[in-house]
Amino acid sequence: MQRQSRRYLSSFSFSSGAGAVKQVTKANFSPAVGELKDRITNSDFIAVSSQKTGVSSAPWTRILPIDTSGTAYLKAKAAAERFELLQFAVCPFKIQGSKIIASPYNFHLFPRDELNIGMPSYSFSCQTSCLTSMAREGFDFNVCIYDGISYLSRVQESASKGLVGNPIPGICQVTSASSPSVADTIFMERIKSRVRHWRDACHNSNKTTDDALVKSLRKLILGGEIYGSRPCMNIDVCNDSQVQLVVQMLSKFSDDLVPLIISDMGGGPKSVRIVLTSSEEDKILLKNELQNLEEEQCKQVRGFRSVIDFISSSQKPLVAYNCLSDFTFIHSKFLAPLPPNMTEFMCSLRTVFSNVLDLNHLLKEIGPLKRANTSHGTNGKDHAHNVLRITDLFAKLSSILKIAPANGTEVGQYARTVQDYANIFYPCSSNSLQDPVDENASGEMETLRKVRTESLIFLWGFRSGISAGVLKSSLHGVHDVFSEDFDVRLVDKSCAIVVFWRPGLAEALLEDMASGAANGSASLREMISEGLKVAGYGTYMRVCRLGLWEEKLADSLDKALSELSSDLLMNNAMDTSEIYGGSDLMINLDDL
Amino acid sequence: MKKPCLIRAFSKTLTLTLARFSPSHRRFSSSPAASISIKRVTKSNFESALEDLRRHVRAADFVSIDLEMTGVTSAPWRESLEFDRSDVRYLKVKDSAEKFAVVQFGVCPFRWDGSKESFVAHPHNFYIFPRKELPVDGPSYEFLCQTTSIDFLAKYQFDFNACIHEGISYLSRAQEAEALHTLGSAYGDELINSQYQSEDLREIPIVSTFDVLFTERMKNTFCEWRDGLSRNSNEGYQFEDNSNGPMPRLLTIFFKMRPALKLNGFTSHQLRLIQLVVKRHFKELVYVRVDGESLSKLVVYTDSDEDKALLMKEVKEDLSKETEGKVKAAVGFRHVIDLLASEKKIVVGHNCFLDIAHIYSKFFGPLPPSIEEFAASIHKNFPFVVDTKNLLKDDIVQHLMKNNSTSLSSAFALLCPQIAYTSKSSGVLSRPCMKVGVQVDETRSSNWNSGAKHEAGYDAFMTGCVFAQMCSHLGIDFNLHAPSMQLAQHEKLQKHMNILYLGWNSGTFIDLTTGAEILETGFRNQKRRYPKVVFQNIVLIWGFSSNFKPRELKECICKVFGSDSVTSIYYLDKTAAFIQFCKSEFVSDFLVLKESLERRNDPISVLHPLAKLLEGGTTHAAIYDTYKQICSFSMSKVLFADQAEAVGIKLKTTEMDSREELESDKLDVGRENRLENPNSDSVVKCTPGSKGNAGKDENIRFFCEDILDSLYVNQSLIRKRTRTM
The missing domain is CATH 3.30.420.10 (Ribonuclease H-like superfamily/Ribonuclease H)
Structure with missing residues (x-):
């Protein structure tokens, strides 16, 4: 592991037993959560990592080096909304000297509709290549689908309250003094007489010993039912004010009746169930029963989310590798639908997780180490071990950067706290997690260069299957701007990006194309007549903003252009963020 | 064998499984x-x-x-x-x-x-x-x-x-054709490139000293190897590889009867440099990529230009044969x-x-x-x-099926009992099986x-x-x-x-x-519980408040268009509904009225019975064709209103067309209508009247508990309908 290390990375070892990742399914969920809570309380950091059913819906919708944080977020958002989580690994850990005390848990998830309410997700996407590589690593899909733990997000939970159809004890609100309307009075009187008849009948039947036939006949006539061991009757209502009327009436009428509100699937009240209790003690007993039932239901509804809630309330700093991707998933699956832009997302996330450390960002901080993203896979190990590698890597980085937990005891005078690094996400994601010191054959030239988004143009409509090199040579000299220094890379097979290293050239080309001045050059004219199209970075941003995630980037750009004219007319007050001030990108062209 | x-x-035994409803089911x-x-x-x-x-x-x-x-x-x-x-x-x-x-x-x-x-x-x-x-x-x-x-x-x-x-x-057949084409041309390109590569390869700048050293070393190595070949052509010369690993980076093998060097363990950058060296300095050496069991790169020695051309041809044929084989397997x-x-x-x-x-x-x-x-x-x-x-609908079997479900497993159990259950006791066996x-x-x-x-x-x-x-x-x-x-x-x-x-x-x-x-013949008479669907009479509305119940919707429309104007209401989901009117003129009237109410913001439009439907300003309405348009988008949001909003930007242009269509519809269908209401303003003029009616309705409601009750029945009926469908 440590060969060729250029940096003084100290080596860490895991405390015994950490190598064994605890697998958690529906069956052992409750005990595992109890255990995990203790571990979290005793830890300094929590590493998280997740296994998704997909990363991108087309090659170009991955987060690419040409993405700004804005477009990167929109891509991550689209992926989080589309794909599903199948595993979520949580590893609370503590660094003591050169030892890491870690306890990794791997939760198997499946968005099963446990309550039959169309949640947490009606449908989800799978990226074929993603499932194939998971299969190669030995992923057990049956365990996930058969025994995976379900969940609801916070927003879904509150929306589900009415949908579950659980009886909610009716609480008599202090109503305004306004006299009830005629209709209300009639309604109340009618209900009152029904309830009185029923209640009297119940009391009578308790005294006399009727045979079964008479009992069932009485039940039929009076419409009474049994709730648990207690008699009850249902009164249909059609709105909340009627519910209030019934509850009010009952509170004045008798002490031994408990009203329960039954909701229909639409969330509105359907009926009031009146339960007859035998005594004051019995009434308290019933209320306790109802409370337990509700808690049980809540637990079932939240499912895996209770883990997320506990992590949030523990306030421990979180460590992850691809934070943008992981936390857009966490936000969309466990918290709430994703907000429209990065700033709002970060604000919303912060209210739940105050400190999130992005390993990608930390890697960038320690400077010109070899980039961690290489094209190699995850060393054939399964996802669950990723969280341990994150832990190990973080330990190394934190020793360089002198990151100490906020409440740590070893805070030296030069130590920096978690807050200095927290909540900065490095947009460019990579699928593999690799030790920065684990370099392969060295000597590759670093091609990291800074470029402004204005200096990029998108080019499409060329023959498919063409290589960037051929495309570049065919562009060479067709326009003045192409006689200077420029580079061409394919974004996907339908679209290429041209980077002009001298500022102003991209703008000049776009202007010429728009005004028709470019037609002066015969060869360029020919290329345009064959279907070649050009657009600036703004069009690409539009594509991401409008969510035009077509399979080919060329189709998306075409759509964005065709809507440009009509859209401009419609929204004169287009959000000003659209008119971007141009941002710097650090591009490594070899990554494309 | x-x-x-x-x-x-x-x-085995008859097991009754009560199946839960599921979409795939x-x-x-x-x-x-x-x-x-x-x-x-x-x-x-x-x-x-x-x-x-x-x-x-x-x-x-x-x-x-x-x-x-x-x-x-x-x-x-x-x-x-x-x-x-x-x-x-x-x-x-x-x-x-x-x-x-x-x-x-x-x-x-x-x-x-x-x-x-x-x-x-x-x-x-x-x-x-x-x-x-x-x-x-x-x-x-x-x-x-x-x-x-x-x-x-x-x-x-x-x-x-x-x-x-x-x-x-x-x-698929289409994918196979495309795969043959792209794979074929990809290999073709590579071969063509290797002939005209000099230009393409120039883009790799050999700037770092490391690259220069590597290039020099490879040049010397190839030179030595080639000279060794010609010098010891009769003696089986053993080429000395200077890296002493278990896997030599350069291995002399024979490729198509010609001596060749197999390149192992080089990075793609290094391979590009090697390609460049071969191209620039060795006329008699050819760089080829072979797609065997594993991908390998070779530098092959050729005797002459003709031999070189022959080799290229052979390699190309091999590649295309291999491609075909692979594509066939992938089918x-x-x-x-x-x-x-x-x-x-x-x-x-x-x-x-x-x-x-x-x-x-x-x-x-x-x-x-x-x-x-x-x-x-x-x-x-x-x-x-x-x-x-x-087939199960055929009259001959219908009497056998009686009212049984035509689901596969029940048809199987009923028609093929001797396969479904071996127990011969069941009475159905009187039929020939x-x-x-x-x-x-x-x-x-x-x-x-x-x-x-x-x-x-x-x-x-x-x-x-x-x-x-x-x-x-x-x-x-x-x-x-x-x-x-x-x-x-x-x-x-x-x-x-x-x-x-x-x-x-x-x-x-x-x-x-x-x-x-x-x-299906006779279907409408026998089983149809609902009125006939007439697509011109349908308005699609979406984006209204999710608390807006079908009963309220019906009430609200009936107040404007008359108590029997609505044939049926169907909720697509909680955000969208179809309203079928009794005649098609109401469709255009409704759309015009809705638009004029939205445009004006005076007390009249606020008090209008439709105002409740339009509350929140996100309610949209369109003719049935819009539903088709929205269905034709590949995107699928769970709620219809979200879907409509997501594709909305694209609809803006088409909405104009449908509006024009609508106008022409009015020309054809509602000629009298046009005479009475030469412009949409007159439609709005009707509204105070209908508003008055609404007020009267309110009064009646206070005293007619029973009517209200019957409406609840209606509501539950409609709800049942929305759920069963």
Whole structure:
């Protein structure tokens, strides 16, 4: 592991037993959560990592080096909304000297509709290549689908309250003094007489010993039912004010009746169930029963989310590798639908997780180490071990950067706290997690260069299957701007990006194309007549903003252009963020 | 070697499973769990199974099929509705077939054995998965899963690991053609590039000292190797590799009778430099990439320019042959479909329209935009398709079926009791029953498992049994009519041939020979509980408050257009609804009124009865065609209002057109209307009047508790309707 290390990375070892990742399914969920809570309380950091059913819906919708944080977020958002989580690994850990005390848990998830309410997700996407590589690593899909733990997000939970159809004890609100309307009075009187008849009948039947036939006949006539061991009757209502009327009436009428509100699937009240209790003690007993039932239901509804809630309330700093991707998933699956832009997302996330450390960002901080993203896979190990590698890597980085937990005891005078690094996400994601010191054959030239988004143009409509090199040579000299220094890379097979290293050239080309001045050059004219199209970075941003995630980037750009004219007319007050001030990108062209 | 033996299908106990409703659950009912042997086919035994299947299909009288998918509808509002016009219905099926994946494919050839007077069946259960097997686009980049469907498959013990790990992949005909083209041209390009490379390669700047050193070293190495070859051509010269590893980076081998150096363990950058060195400094050396068992790069020595050209030609031929072989292997499961198409056998499915659409989109190519084109193409490939769901509607069987469900498993239990249950005690045996034997192949017993309901292979077997039994009820004597060409031509089967059941709840069928829709005769009189659907009379509204109940909606519209103006109201989901008016003029009136109310912001429009519907400002309304347009977008949001908003930007231009259309509609239909209301303002003038009515209504409501009660009944009826549909 440590060969060729250029940096003084100290080596860490895991405390015994950490190598064994605890697998958690529906069956052992409750005990595992109890255990995990203790571990979290005793830890300094929590590493998280997740296994998704997909990363991108087309090659170009991955987060690419040409993405700004804005477009990167929109891509991550689209992926989080589309794909599903199948595993979520949580590893609370503590660094003591050169030892890491870690306890990794791997939760198997499946968005099963446990309550039959169309949640947490009606449908989800799978990226074929993603499932194939998971299969190669030995992923057990049956365990996930058969025994995976379900969940609801916070927003879904509150929306589900009415949908579950659980009886909610009716609480008599202090109503305004306004006299009830005629209709209300009639309604109340009618209900009152029904309830009185029923209640009297119940009391009578308790005294006399009727045979079964008479009992069932009485039940039929009076419409009474049994709730648990207690008699009850249902009164249909059609709105909340009627519910209030019934509850009010009952509170004045008798002490031994408990009203329960039954909701229909639409969330509105359907009926009031009146339960007859035998005594004051019995009434308290019933209320306790109802409370337990509700808690049980809540637990079932939240499912895996209770883990997320506990992590949030523990306030421990979180460590992850691809934070943008992981936390857009966490936000969309466990918290709430994703907000429209990065700033709002970060604000919303912060209210739940105050400190999130992005390993990608930390890697960038320690400077010109070899980039961690290489094209190699995850060393054939399964996802669950990723969280341990994150832990190990973080330990190394934190020793360089002198990151100490906020409440740590070893805070030296030069130590920096978690807050200095927290909540900065490095947009460019990579699928593999690799030790920065684990370099392969060295000597590759670093091609990291800074470029402004204005200096990029998108080019499409060329023959498919063409290589960037051929495309570049065919562009060479067709326009003045192409006689200077420029580079061409394919974004996907339908679209290429041209980077002009001298500022102003991209703008000049776009202007010429728009005004028709470019037609002066015969060869360029020919290329345009064959279907070649050009657009600036703004069009690409539009594509991401409008969510035009077509399979080919060329189709998306075409759509964005065709809507440009009509859209401009419609929204004169287009959000000003659209008119971007141009941002710097650090591009490594070899990554494309 | 293989010794086929005939095993009579036997059954165990009757297990009643109460099936929960699920979207993927097209056929649900109680069913017997009979155990028959079904061949399980995955990647590993596909080749051999295909060869066996070829034999069986060729000998078969008919072949039954069944598919299991990862889902059926991508959003609740895309479910099949009574309010589906035929074009909309096709769009929904198209959307489903394009988005979801097929994970299991059951194929079961049936052959009549005259000597035993029984059918011999060979049920096969293929696991398929759209894995990418070639370095070009695979069968699908991603696919959708409907959570309830996946859960449903899990309930029936579907083996997801077998599917994803070992499922057979496939390429559609269109994908195969594209793969051959791109792979062919990719290799072609590379070879062409290697001839005109000098320009292309110039872009690698050799700037770093490391690159310069590496280039020099390789140049020297190649030089030494070449000189060594010519010097010791007779002595078997051993080239000294200066790296002493277990895996030498340069290894002398022979490639097509020529000495060559095999390059190992170089990075792609280094390989590019080597290419450059070879190109620049060695006329007699050629850099080639060979796609053998593993990809390898060679530097080959050639005697002369002619020899060099010859080598290039040989390499190119090898590559294209290899490409063809690989593409053929990647075609995978489609070989089974091609087999069915080329043998022109009767293909039997149960409620198989969606199955056929999946077959088209997965194995032929992208689904055509219209149902007519689709039907024509299917008919060309599969001239004889029988839907047992349609067959069960035949009068001859209707009396047997009584009011039983026409789901596959209940039809199977009813029509083929001797296969479904071996217990001969049941009284139904007074009818003559078709005998079906299942043939297994003993030598590969590990690939057999006993069939279970909702496993494609077993469902295909049941479908075939039902078909055989139905044929016998129709009076077809198999002893006279097999082989299959004659069975397909049998007059008694003609009226059912190529007629597929379409409407889950509208009783419509499609004739594959014409692509036309057929309405089930007598369906409307007998079963229809709802008024006839007239598409011109329908307004689609969406984006209103989710607390707005159907009853309130109806009330609110009736206040404006009269108490019997609304024929029916149907909620697509909680954000969208169809309103069918009693006449088409109301549609345009409604749209005009809505627009004028939105434009004006005076007290009158605020107090207008429709204001409640328009509250929040997000309520939209459009004619029925808009529903079709929204269905045609591939995007699928769960709620209709979200979908409409998401595609809304694109609709802005088309909305203009539909409005124009609407105006012309008014010209045609509502001429009197136009005379009375020469412009839309006069429509607005009507509103104070209707407002007055509304006020009166309010007063009445106070005193008429009973009317209110009857409205509740209405409401619950409407709700029931929205749920059952």
